[in-house]
Amino acid sequence: MTPAAPVSPVTARTLHKTFRRATGETVKALDDVSFEAREGTLTALVGPDGAGKTTLLRLIAGLMKPDEGMLDVLGITVADDPQAVQDRIGYMPQKFGLYEDLSVQENLDLYADLHGVGADQRKQIYPRLFEMTQLGRFRERLAGKLSGGMKQKLGLACTLVRAPELLLLDEPTVGVDPLSRRELWAIVLKLVHEDGLTVIVSTSYLDEAELCDHAVVMHAGKVLAQGTPSEITAKAEGRTFIIETPKGMPARSLQARLFQQDGVIDAVPEAGQVRVVLAAASEADALPLGDGTLQHHRAPARFEDGFMVLFAAVAERTRTSTMTLDQPSSQGSGAMAVEVQDLVRTFGDFTAVDHVSFQVRSGEIYGLLGPNGAGKSTTFRMLCGLLPASHGTLRVAGADLRTSRAEARRRLGYVAQKFSLYGQLSVDENLDFFASAYGLRGRRKADRIAWAKQQFELDAFSRLPSGQLPGGFKQRLAMGTALLHEPDILFLDEATSGADPIARREFWGRITALSEQGVTVIVTTHFMEEAEYCDRIIILDAGRSLAEGTPAEIRAHAAAQDGRQPTMEDAFIAIVETSRDGRAQQRPAG
Amino acid sequence: MTAATSQTGGMARLRRIAALIRKEGWQVVRDPSSIAIGVVMPMLLLVLFGYGLSFDVKNVPVAIVMEDVSAEARGAASSFELSDYFNAVQVKTMAEAERMMLDKRVNAIVRIPPDFARRMEQGTAEIQVLVHGTDANTARISLGYAQGAVATWMAREAAMGRIIASPPVSIESRLWFNDANNSSYFLVPGLIVLVMTLIGALLTALVVAREWERGTFEALFVTPVRPVEILLGKTVPYFILGMIGLALSILGAKLLFGVPIRGSLGLLVAVSMLYLIVALGIGLLISSLTKSQFVASQITIIATFLPAMMLSGFMFDIRSMPVAIQVITHVFPARYFVSVLQTLFLAGDIWPVILPNAAVLAVMASVLIALAIRATRKTIG
Amino acid sequence: MLDTLLRILALIRKELLAILKDPKSRISLIAPPVLQCLIFGYAATYDLNDVPYALLDHDRSAVSRALIARLDGSGTFTRVATLDVERQIADIINDQRALLVITIPYDFERGLQAGTAPAVQVIADGRNSNTAGTAQAYVSQIVTGYAADWQNSHGQPGAPVRMTTRAWYNPTLETRWYMVPALIGTITMMMTMMLTAMSVAREREEGTFDQLLVTPFRPSEIMVGKAVPAMMIGLTQSTLILLVAQLWFQIPFSGSFAMLYLGLFLFLAASVGIGLFISSIAGNMQQAMIGSFVLLMPFMLLSGLTAPIGNMPEILQYFTLINPLRYAISITHQIYLEGAGIRQLLPEMLALVAIAAVTLPFAAWMFRNRLT
Structure with missing residues (x-):
């Protein structure tokens, strides 16, 4: 031991970890991973599903042992003495296991006791934690009754109840709305910058990685690249452009077209225009894009662009996001697909949905946005006929799905928030079952199943139990299942929550293609940039409708910030905060 | 540290x-x-x-078929009627009793044959007991009670000098720890x-x-x-x-x-x-x-x-x-x-x-x- | 109509696949019923065949020795100790070395000759008063029989009235004949009720139930699709136990198989109805599990199998009216042992139909109307 060398809180050298699946094949979760997290810095692990982020964090936390390689945490070899490490670090697993039948205060007390935090220390730290997380008002509330964002904040508070020497956060913001996400990150950044805490966080939100000191980009158990965010961003330097959308064309259609082109690594709609990343640096006036009539200008690269460049090199990208339905939707465009009038839903004395009205024309992509607990899911469940409305009328494809005959449900497809097909049944069995459930049979059934498998590239997995599919393929199977019967209306509930950037692009490519063929799509999402794909969106908070309109109209609610166009996220936060301030001011008067 | x-x-x-x-x-x-x-x-x-x-068997419904109408036969029948363990009903014919047993209205049949009194004098009288044997345990307990009822009746008759025979042994049963069973x-x-x-x-x-x-x-x-x-x-x-x-x-x-x-x-x-x-x-x-x-x-x-x-x-x-x-x-x-x-x-x-x-x-x-x-x-x- | 049928078939296929696909779960549906039937078929018996007893023979005469020989030769009694004095009795019973202590009095032989009815004392360990009572009855049978024979051979007038006994349906009064057929209903009910109670609760927890509800399935179709596979599994298990009863325990079957399966079908419909009823109310799997267990316990205890229904307090007798197991056990016994026909069985079969007719539609209604 040379005392002079400063020891990094985490040093990993050539880590390997292999799992054996129940079916027998082995999966390399970590393959030759080396990295270092320096004292007082924020390290981000980024990468798609199955990249090995969670495994790496579990190894650091001493919950698993590496097969090979060296892993020192706080100067201790973890595999030799995991308890010594666990005594000193804080770890927030992906699904933080709060005790749902314990109150906020009781959960916090439990972890304070487990960490040996004395009464006088609590007096200091509790007010800070409550101020940081704004959970003070909910001390007595059972953890099970908190919204998703509040649960995550409580999980973080439980982890921080004693100042750890190292903090590990595994996807802390999955399923968390933009407001809560900002608040969570403010807490984390404060801990790093003011208290000098070392933090390692895994995330699939690439804008979050931009806030880190060091980013480790992972793919299939390997480290693709690591460095400062700007080093990653630099990979896309000179390759990013903003393309203006021709009049009368939805940005998503242009995006879908550009995304198909060779030489284009990435294309996303952004503030009504399309941001592209090219495979090679190019002069601005010689873009390899179609007939060259498109207006464009150079844009500064972002972390996400760099990430996409890295991935373009290793991952074969699916470009078949064009989808062809056998029969384009039968609905005449312009007809109303969904009509919601004065919808109310109460649970006891709590009003989850408070006089909400909106209409969706057929062929539209319509987005329901809102913070956790805004009433999106409740509205969604009422639309699908899973929950009765307390008051108001709603018509989907001309019928109330709750009371209408079963035939009306034949016209809609539904993809739930979490994977909800039969996990034990194979891909084929699931498809077969749902095809029969929708009344398909014989030749037609076989054709539609073949169509779904081909469109969603599921052929390789035919016999795999669907519960064992890789995350992205579960999503595809769920979509394929929902489209078997060629519904007129497709409901997607937080379908991209927890999905990595690559999967999300494929997903939206398909949605766009469907919409072009006349299918009405209704989505909820926490990714504000995804709202750009919608024709119109509605923003809900506390059960009430705050704003409705096209993405451009919504964006207009926010002022331009530091010289850039307001993003959808800026607008969303502005709208929700204005509404909340307004209500807070009204309250003392009323 | x-x-x-x-x-x-x-x-x-x-x-x-x-x-x-x-x-x-x-x-x-x-x-x-x-x-x-x-x-x-x-x-x-x-x-x-x-x-x-409760495993205790009580009030077993039983049909008594009186094919003899002598005082002795009536006495024997009364031993069942007086017992706490049985709920006895008298019927005329065996056929009727069997029908009751088939319908589960009774769980046992006690048959006192036509020549009961005469054969009793010869010391060869017989009482037939038929039980519904499906629930073997209850059936066996009921049979034990029936045996007891007949023995009690005979002892009473012997004490009054109406019959000469005496039972050869008496059995003194004691259930330790649970006298009341x-x-x-x-x-x-x-x-x-x-x-x-x-x-x-x-x-x-x-x-x-x-x-x-x-x-x-x-x-x-x-x-x-x-x-x-x-x-x-x-x-x-x-x-x-x-x-x-x-x-x-x-x-x-x-x-x-x-x-x-x-x-x-x-x-x-x-x-x-x-x-x-x-x-x-x-x-x-x-x-x-x-x-x-x-x-x-x-x-x-x-x-x-x-x-x-x-x-x-x-x-x-x-x-x-x-x-x-x-x-x-x-x-x-x-x-x-x-x-x-x-x-x-x-x-x-x-x-x-x-x-x-x-x-x-x-x-x-x-x-x-x-x-x-x-x-x-x-x-x- | 054809559409409905095809949809239900798809649902049944899916349920069966989900249950039977995993070899472990296939085995867990077959092995436990057979094993339970074998073990409990042997264990659940009130017949005694090896009673340890201790002897205290004060008389030590030729007659007492002959009586002892008859006891020892009966095959039921095993002498574990021969005592000399009374005070040894307490220990041998207390320590559970002997279930019975038989004391033959000093004047046994003389008493017999004099006709004074000497008293043979039988002390039994009443910690399990059921066993003790049965053992005492065996002893008194052997002792009285011996004494009567002795009287006969010594020219003494015997008892003028003898009792002859006969048992219908189960001539040797074997408890196993009673217990094993009853296990058909008991074991099958346990398995199918738990299986169905978990099925909807599990789908709700995993989110697949919502996916079902947005398809064109009607609640009644889902109900049928859930009930039929569970009943198919229940019938398979019943058949396995029936085979064990006939081939292994060799208990003669007196009735008609068609009638038995009709009864089992109705019974399973009622059990599955109750299972789905619990499942449709339960919020999660734990509640479904504990809910079905809390119901199964009284169903099993109050089925009339271990204790006759007639001996229960009136209020519990009323409760047994909604207990499908009560009817199942009774129907199985009547068909299996007594060869009963539809005339005797009709009321009980109708009771099962009534239970199914209430629980199944209720469960179907709850599928959609349960507030979440």
């Missing part, structure tokens, strides 16, 4: 265990299903075993085994598996908590719940059903604690091996609850079972506990019964605890 050493101190350790116990306590109180199995179930079983289930005397103590098994094994298996399923262990593991502390945090609350169940059962047995406690209460509590530890050990082991509530509960019911009911000697006497099954019963802890319980409740502090059984339970308890500690590792996957 001070932070690390402070985590291993005795005080810190106690505080962590206390916190885990408190947490578990809140969960028990707030989850209706824990209460259902910890409190409602014992009460339900107590009432069912105390009031509902009250089946709740052995059912209610046996019930403690079921209650302890449910709380100790089934409930514990469910709550530990639930923590695995809901992912609450992952965050808990990355704290200074030691595996042993997690185990203690799980066992102590359910141990207490089990003791509450024990207290309820003992009180119920004593107050509601008047079951005596002839041994010492201290010993009864001590052995019950030992069995409870065994049950907890099984519950912990099953749940840490399966990690799923559904599978854990299925295995627990098949491996602990059903044997406690069927193979412990509580409902069915082990001595009546074939040797192979008797050997199997030794695997299940319940048989040792039942044996001690029946002795302590009804017989007294009989050490030759208590010691060996308690010793087996103690060995089982230590082995299971050791296995449970081994199985509880702070690792995922």
Whole structure:
């Protein structure tokens, strides 16, 4: 031991970890991973599903042992003495296991006791934690009754109840709305910058990685690249452009077209225009894009662009996001697909949905946005006929799905928030079952199943139990299942929550293609940039409708910030905060 | 390093265990299903075993076919009519009686044949008793009562000098520990085994598996908590719940059903604690091996609850079972506990019964605890 | 109509696949019923065939020795000790070395000759009063029989009235004949009720139930699709136990198989109805599990199998009216042992139909109307 060398809180050298699946094949979760997290810095692990982020964090936390390689945490070899490490670090697993039948205060007390935090220390730290997380008002509330964002904040508070020497956060913001996400990150950044805490966080939100000191980009158990965010961003330097959308064309259609082109690594709609990343640096006036009539200008690269460049090199990208339905939707465009009038839903004395009205024309992509607990899911469940409305009328494809005959449900497809097909049944069995459930049979059934498998590239997995599919393929199977019967209306509930950037692009490519063929799509999402794909969106908070309109109209609610166009996220936060301030001011008067 | 050493101190350790116990306590109180199995179930079983289930056979409906109308025949018939054990109705013909038996209106037929009085003088009279044999146990008990009723009648006749014969021997039966032959005397103590098994094994298996399923262990593991502390945090609350169940059962047995406690209460509590530890050990082991509530509960019911009911000697006497099954019963802890319980409740502090059984339970308890500690590792996957 | 049928078929296929696909779960549906039937078939018996007893023979005469020889030769009694004095009795009973102590009085032989009816004392360990009572009855049968024979051979007038006995349906009064057929209903009910109670609760927890509800399935179709596979599994298990009863325990079957299966079908419909009823109310799997267990216990205890229903307090007798197991056991006994026909069975079969007719539609209604 040379005392002079400063020891990094985490040093990993050539880590390997292999799992054996129940079916027998082995999966390399970590393959030759080396990295270092320096004292007082924020390290981000980024990468798609199955990249090995969670495994790496579990190894650091001493919950698993590496097969090979060296892993020192706080100067201790973890595999030799995991308890010594666990005594000193804080770890927030992906699904933080709060005790749902314990109150906020009781959960916090439990972890304070487990960490040996004395009464006088609590007096200091509790007010800070409550101020940081704004959970003070909910001390007595059972953890099970908190919204998703509040649960995550409580999980973080439980982890921080004693100042750890190292903090590990595994996807802390999955399923968390933009407001809560900002608040969570403010807490984390404060801990790093003011208290000098070392933090390692895994995330699939690439804008979050931009806030880190060091980013480790992972793919299939390997480290693709690591460095400062700007080093990653630099990979896309000179390759990013903003393309203006021709009049009368939805940005998503242009995006879908550009995304198909060779030489284009990435294309996303952004503030009504399309941001592209090219495979090679190019002069601005010689873009390899179609007939060259498109207006464009150079844009500064972002972390996400760099990430996409890295991935373009290793991952074969699916470009078949064009989808062809056998029969384009039968609905005449312009007809109303969904009509919601004065919808109310109460649970006891709590009003989850408070006089909400909106209409969706057929062929539209319509987005329901809102913070956790805004009433999106409740509205969604009422639309699908899973929950009765307390008051108001709603018509989907001309019928109330709750009371209408079963035939009306034949016209809609539904993809739930979490994977909800039969996990034990194979891909084929699931498809077969749902095809029969929708009344398909014989030749037609076989054709539609073949169509779904081909469109969603599921052929390789035919016999795999669907519960064992890789995350992205579960999503595809769920979509394929929902489209078997060629519904007129497709409901997607937080379908991209927890999905990595690559999967999300494929997903939206398909949605766009469907919409072009006349299918009405209704989505909820926490990714504000995804709202750009919608024709119109509605923003809900506390059960009430705050704003409705096209993405451009919504964006207009926010002022331009530091010289850039307001993003959808800026607008969303502005709208929700204005509404909340307004209500807070009204309250003392009323 | 001070932070690390402070985590291993005795005080810190106690505080962590206390916190885990408190947490578990809140969960028990707030989850209706824990209460259902910890409190409602014992009460339900107590009432069912105390009031509902009785092996005592009384008021057996019986048809008496009088094919003789002599005074002697009427006398013999009266022996059934006067007995508390029978509810007798007289019918004319055998055919009628058989129809009643087919329809389950009577469980037995007593036939007094036409020449009863004449043959009685010759000393060769016969009374035919037919029982419905489907429920063999009840049938056999009824036959015993019928024998008794006829013997009583004959003794009375002999005493009055109406018949000469005397019965050759008399049998003086005495039922130690349960003079009144009250089946709740052995059912209610046996019930403690079921209650302890449910709380100790089934409930514990469910709550530990639930923590695995809901992912609450992952965050808990990355704290200074030691595996042993997690185990203690799980066992102590359910141990207490089990003791509450024990207290309820003992009180119920004593107050509601008047079951005596002839041994010492201290010993009864001590052995019950030992069995409870065994049950907890099984519950912990099953749940840490399966990690799923559904599978854990299925295995627990098949491996602990059903044997406690069927193979412990509580409902069915082990001595009546074939040797192979008797050997199997030794695997299940319940048989040792039942044996001690029946002795302590009804017989007294009989050490030759208590010691060996308690010793087996103690060995089982230590082995299971050791296995449970081994199985509880702070690792995922 | 055809559409409905095809949809239900798809649902049944899916349920069966989900249950039977995993070899472990296939085995867990077959092995436990057979094993339970074998073990409990042997264990659940009130017949005594090896009673340990101790003897205290004060008389030590030729007559007393002959009586002892008859006891020892009966095959039921095993002498574990021969005592010399009274005070040894307490220990041998207390320690559970002997279930009975038989004391033959000093003047046994003389008493017999004098016709003074000497008293043979039988002390039994009443810790399990059921066993003790049965054992005492065996002893008194043997002793009285011996004494009567002695009287006959010594020219003394015997009892003028003898009782002859006969048992219908089960001539040797074997408890196993009673217990094993009853296990068909008991074991099958346990398995199918738990299976169905978990099925909807599990789908709700995993989110697949919502996916089902947005398809064109009607609640009644889902109900049928859930009930039929469970009943198919229940019928398979019943058949296995029936085979064990006939081939292994060799208990003669007197009735008609068609009638038995009709009864089992109705019974399973009622059990599955109750299982789905619980499942449709339960919020999660734990509640479903504990709910079905809390119901199963009284169903099993109050089925009339271990204790006759007629002996129960009136209020519990009313409760047994909604207990499908009560009817199942009675129907099985009547068909299996008594060869009963539809005339005797009709009321009980109708009761089962009534239970199914209430629980199944209720469960179907709850599928959609349960507030979440």
